Amino acid sequence: MKKYIILIMTIAVFLLSGCMIETRDFFELDESQRQAIIDEIKEKIEKEAPMVIHPDLAEVENLIVHVVETNEKAIVGISNIVRNNLSYDVKSTGSGFIYDYEAKGDHYRYYVITNAHVVEDADRLEIVLYDGTTIQASTIFESRIYVLDVETDIAVISFEYDEPLKVVEFTDSDNIRKGQFAIAVGNPLGYDYFGSVTFGVVSGLAREVRHGYFQTPVIQHDAAISPGNSGGPLFDINGRVIGVNNMKVVRENVSGIGFAIPSNTARQIAKTLREEGEVLRAAIGIYYIPNKVVEGGGIEVEDIILDGAAQLAGIRKGDVIIRFDDKEIQTSKDLAEALAESKPGQTVTVVVRRGGQELSFNVTLQQKTYE
Helix, strand or coil: CHHHHHHHHHHHHHHHCCCCCCHHHHHHCCHHHHHHHHHHHHHHHHHHCCCCCCCCCCHHHHHHHHHHHHHHHHEEEEEEEEEECCEEEEEEEEEEEEEEEEEECCEEEEEEEEEHHHHCCCCEEEEECCCCCEEECECCECCECCEEECCCCEEEEEEEECCCCCCCEECCHHHCCCCCEEEEEECCCCHHHCCEEEEEEEEEEEECCCECCECCCEEEECCCCCCCCCCCEEECCCCEEEEEEEEECCCCCCCCCEEEEEHHHHHHHHHHHHHHCCCCCEECCEECCCCCCCCCCCEECCEECCCCHHHHHCCCCCCEEEEECCEECCCHHHHHHHHHCCCCCCEEEEEEEECCEEEEEEEECEECCCC
């Protein structure tokens, strides 16, 4: 049994570590060649993160246990505390995880990713560690105790501590696949259930889910999440973060539909927030229906924002946007990506179909606002 557990584990890590050999090619090698590869990867694993094999558990159970035990000291609880007259009250609690740190003499400064809706409007933030230790959040940008972005529901907070804690590893969320395992860790319903683990699979990729200002493509999964899980990590079977849990569908006769912000999005937004304190986005000044199928492709302008960038450039309701500078626009995702790569004040060339003609406009993008 142990031999087969190690075989499965090492092949998985081997393939994810960047080696060019594919699974089918691995099994076409002779036994001595396969064993040489396995021995090499076993040695690497034992150096980086020794795995304890529990002989009474199945192979996949050992892998899940390893993910949890390796990362448990990176999981935190977050209490959103508000001032109420002469007292401070806990408004809500959520989850988060340590993703970066700085060594500062005899102590450390840790950085935590969580959801914007977990920390928004807090007067104080308390961070609860794996062992129950409670620490007040430090200021992170100027005098703020959090920095956040409502469009991606990502926030970053910080705290100082005198002991080493686990820092998670990320994986490239562009490479995840439907059907792969997903492990959620967080604090559903508060700290009585601190560090709860649920297990499922990735159910869908780049789902368009809009709620308020939130409009970021998300990973769909069926690992159970509940209030309090918000901001917690979603791991792959190798213990790397693939997403940040932030919401689920709550309807009668619906279960097992949860969502997570992809790790690539979370990392990029966290970097911008720490460096600039906010995320400034370009706006083109139109309304459109996401995922609406338009004959010939493109984004149909459903309406125009008064004095917005599109109207000022001459674009009209009913036009179909088909190009944004050098980028072809076929779907709402294409337009979102084009805008994400642009800056307010930048002038871009937008090509639209109007009737049977293609017309070109120079559009000076404006800054997106959230009102």
